[in-house]
Amino acid sequence: MVSILNSIDTGHEDMVHDAEVDYYGLRLATCSSDNSVKVYDIKNGGTALIDDLKGHFGPVWQIAWSHPKFGNLLASCSYDRKVIIWKEQNGKFTKYYEYANHDSSVNSVQFAPPEYGLVLACGSSDGSISILSYISETHNWDAKKIQNAHAIGCNAVSWAPAITPTSGEFRDAAKLVKRLVSGGCDNLVKVWREEEDRWVEENKLEVHSDWVRDVAWAPSVGLHQHTIASCSQDRRVIIWTSDDGNNWNSTVLQTFDDVVWNVSWSLNGNILAVSGGDNKITLWKQNLQGNWQCVSDVVKGQGQINNQ
Amino acid sequence: MAATWNNEYYIALEGRDLQANAMAVDNSGTYVLLAGRRYIAIRNLDEDLEVVQKFPRQSKYDVGAAEWNPTNHNRELCVISSNQRLEVLTWRSQELIQTHSLRAHTRVITDLNWHRSDPSLLASCSVDTFIHIWDLRDARRPSLSLSAIAEASQVRWNKISSHLLATAHDGDIKIWDQRKGTAPVQYVAAHLSKIHGLDWNPNVETQLATSSQDNTVKFFDMNNPRRAEYVLTTNAPVWRARFTPFGNGLVTVVVPQLRRGENSLLLWNTANRSTPMHTFVGHRDVVLEFEWRKQRAGSLDFQLITWSKDQTLLVWKIEPFLQKLCGHEPDETREEIAISNESSEVVKIKKKTSPKIQPLQQEFSLLNVHIPNLEVTAMDPVNRTCTVFANVYNFSVYLQVSFPNAYPHGVPPTFQILHNSSVTEAAGAQLLQTLNHLAQQRVSKNRTCLESCLRQMVTTLEQLSADSENDRIFDNSYTEPNVFGGYNDAYIPFPRTSGAKFCSVGILVCFGRAPHTRRFSGKVEATTPRALSALETVFSKRSSDHVTVSAYYYQKQRLRVKQHSRNASKAIVHVYDVSGLLLTNRQLAEEYILDGDIATICKHNAASAAVVGRWDLVQAWTLAELIACTRNKDEEWYNHPFGNQLSEALISHYAQHSDIQMAAMLSCIFGKNEVNSSHQSKKSLKYTNDTSPYHAIPPMDLPSDEWVFPTLKHMRSTSLDNLRLNEIKNLLPKKNPSSSLHEYFKLSYAETLHRWGFLYNRAEVLKYMCGPPDKHEGVEFFTHCKNCLKPDLYGKHCTCSNCKKFSLNCIICHLSVRGSANCCIVCGHGGHTKHLKQWFEKRDVCPSGCGCRCLTETATIFAT
Secondary structure, eight states: OOOEEEEEEESEEEEEEEEETTTTTTTTEEEESSSSEEEEGGGOOOOEEEEEEESSOEEEEEEEEOOOOOOOOEEEEHHHHHHHEEEEETTTTEEEEEEOOOOOOOEEEOOOOOGGGGEEEEEETTTEEEEEEETTTTTTTEEEEETTTSSSSSEEEOOOOOOTTTTOOOTOOGGOOEEEEEEETTSSSSEEEEEEEEEEEEEEEOSSSEEEEEEEOOOOSSSSSSEEEEEEEEEEEHHHHHESSSOOEEEEEEEEOEEEEEEEEEETEEEEEEEEEOOOEEEEOOOOOOEEOOHHHHHHHHHHHOOO | OOOOTOOOOOEEEOOTTTOOOEEEETTOOOOOEEEEESSHHHHHHHHTSSOEEEEOOOOOOOOEEEEESSSSSSTTEEEEEEETTEEEEETTTEEEEEEOOOOOOOOOOEEEESSSTTTTTEEETTTSSSSEEEGGOOOOSEEEEEESSSOOEEEOSSOOSSSSSEEEEEEEEEEEETOOOSSSSSSEOOOSSSSEEEEOOOOOOTTTEETTTTSSSEEEEETSSSSEEEEOOOOOOEEEEEOOOTTEEEEEEOOOOOOOOOOOOOEEEEEOSSSSSSSEOOOSEEEEEEEEOOOOOOOOEEEEEEEETTTTTEEEEEHHHHHHTTTOOOOOOOOTTHHHHSSSHHHHHHHHHHGGSSOHHHHHHHHOOTTTTTEEEEEEEEEEEEEEEEEEEEEEEEEHHHHOTTTTTSOOOEEEEEETBBOOOHHHHHHHHHHHHHHHHHHHTTTTOOHHHHHHHHHHHHHHHHHHHTSSSOOOOOOOOSSSSGGGGGBBBBBOEEEEEETTTTTTEOOOOTOOOOOOOSSOSOOOHHHHHHHHHHHHHHHHSSHHHHHHHHHHHHHHHHHHHHHSSSSHHHHEEEEEGGSSSHEEEEOOOOOSSSHHHHHHHHHHHHHHHHHHHHHHHHHHHHHHOSGGGOTTTTSSSSHHHHHHHHHHHHHHTHEEEEEEHHHHHHHHHHHHHHHHHHHHHHHHHHHHHTOOOOOOOOSSSSSSSSSSSSSSOOOOOOOHHHHHHSSSOOOHHHHHHHHHHHHHHHHHHHHHHHHHHHHHHHHTSSOOOOOSSSSSOEEEEETTOOOOOSOSBOOOTTTTTBSSSSSSHHHHBBSOOOOOOOOOOOEEEHHHHHHHOOOSSOSSSSSOOHHHHHHHHHHH
């Protein structure tokens, strides 16, 4: 059921902190403590290095690909307090925009759904979240900052899908409401909504008992309109669901053996990948009764997905 | 030597720009070679002036190790290692010439060593697990290769026996005999931690000293390697321990740390290992390398040359009394006779009074006053006091330090916070406690403590102030970002070293640590730490040389796993195809059709599902065919309430299973019916309207019942029917809430198809979309009517909206064009796509004869 497509020896001189494949599944970007970002061509099982991006002066924590309609853009964030957006031109990536308005390590970057235009959210250890929007008329980037989004620091950001089954009038960009979820060192998961020119805190979800390490807003297909997964230093993964976007219910997926670092939804939102400090990856799926089941045991035997 | 000696040392060189990390002293003790990435410098120690010859180096690698040939015969040869290469340099008549450049290893070279007596033999060891012995007379390949299985960090020839050499592998030592190259002759499990340095005793053939991360130096007898002969315990990890050329002394230096700490060298007597005999204080940063200089003729002093990270080269004088402390009796030929005649008691007194060498005044003069946030306001060596002022955020502290007479021999100084300080009582008490503790620790080893106490004071104050204002986000100055160590790290999450991300459609990207890595845990901790600052605290306890995330995981590995970890790089990313776990099937996406009548579509799709082996879907498609196809008008299932509910139930069933493919396909199929029925109703409406307004509308065509799917505001159907639907809009029931869900499924499935690159299939699905199409952004083309010469802004048709004539005549067949047309942007000529295609397959000039090279000129317009 699961097969390995590629194994790429990235040649990073230090630990890899993030890896992501682009929209079409053709290119892989990785980032590492050796301050570099590397891009590989993985088409048809290849492992050719396209470019090695050196521009950060500290470990690079996370990367994000943009939707291809904006060109091949790659955003990276680092311990050096910077966010760099790289653009591919003639097979080489060059620095397209650099954002250095954070006072501490930038831990998370994610591009918004393409329906909103070219928009990037960044969460930093200085406690703030920046939302960078590209203004195509002036070819400039506009930065909005949510100050003090999380006391101590913000660890993760994730955008809500632009189109949900209830949003009804889709394709009408003016009516779409931008939402994002963030997690931080104050043990909170917060939902933000853009109102006119400001970002307001819509909801504050409080169950975790330690730093929230990652949040992921699920593409909403299925029973609930909104689903968010969050994971924390408290070794738990929590699934938050809401039918109306105001009242959120929490379900503890599982308490793991070690700190959980990472949650990721599949494109159609039915499988959740969880990984953490114990170096293991598990996949979870919800059955029709609404219970979460680990499906990676199936995977283990065939695909060796557990990084063993 | 006219150099000015500062009590016990003089500064031979201060080379800020050298950035050298390797040093070597030549056989005669005249030249010192300093090698860094950019320069190789040679300093002649016999010259009084600071004369340095610099030779630029063109390499992107740092120099790992350097050594002069110790034999007289080849004394002009010097070897340096640079990544995987060995470079042999010849120093002759003030010129440095590279004579050999050997690609010696496949991985970085960790150490090298000349043979003690054979002038052309050189040993090198590397991470690639091999130890090569090179004969420079034929240096094309190693004269002997020793395969050690584990990576070697040190290699040392025995100083007496010409056949033996020792290598260090993590915590173990292997002893090799040149004559028996296949396997080591001895294997010693020496330490549990990494061995940093090896040195053979110059006087005892079988004795070897190992310095290790575990704070000890162990001495092994090769004839009995089971256990160490004796162990010397220090309070910090030992980087190098080398025997002195006199007596039974040993000099140790601590592991270079990230943080400023102990910069001194310690001199020990191996016969009396409880306390160091002497501390060499002078360097302001860690000592990178030290070497003994050959004893000058006619001098009783030995000289120790040290190179430190502070970029100074110091030459230390080891006077006879120090030699004596190490059990060496200098040749008493001259004035030293007096000393030799003295009884052993006098030697003891001498030992007692030796602190005089380091009076308080000297410590003051050596104090590095450039400590951030700290100012030394007064130093009074007569009254033996010192006053400092520290200003850290909200604390400003005046501290007076008083030194008793016996300091630093077991008696710590006293600390007092002066009354004009602004610090909370609790914080002040904690500060004093910390300082007293540190001072006591250091003076118990007869070492000075002022500088370390002052640094500790600043650090403690920073911590205290951070604690007291935990919530405040500090606007601290920009620290060196390359290194972990900002105190803000306490707020930065501990880096992820494994993870999984779903990308594109069915791709899961995984990365992680190699499976056999173990956490470097100081304590028994159940979980991974949460903040980046954890790295720092772990490493300050362990005092390792590198503070990185990988070091955190890789430090404690045992040898056998290390072997694997090198072969398997630590940075492998796996890309998995997990589409097997998803219900959306790529092959089906390619096979499914949406074009044609419903019966054909359903049959074809059922067959495709059967090929893939999805029998559940075959059933669903058969059912869909039954529901959607109208065989005869009496049993139109779709318009029947039961049929409608069944189709709804089918779609929501697949939606709940997140089978977006099936949900979207069924939405399209049932939507198609809807399209058909609305077409029918439109046509009949038109018909009835046209013929007679009084005619009753046939009930079958009126989609007024609740269970009929809503008709679309605007359709994107293939038909060129441009009827307006406004007339029937009022008759239609309210929009069914589930239809927006259907639209959503179609859109989601279209995105999936887009990611897979099935653009045709995507367009097919999008044709079933009921919402208004995407607003076009970008270049739009308007026809400019050639008859009435007015721009036709509304017309998307083939006739001009103003004069009603056809707006384009084909330049080839001269007929007016309906349907697909192409025009040259430059000359404006064009016509039927088919005709133009045929024309331009053979020619590149415009068929009108205007001379325009349509293809190339159009291309240049778009290029610019």
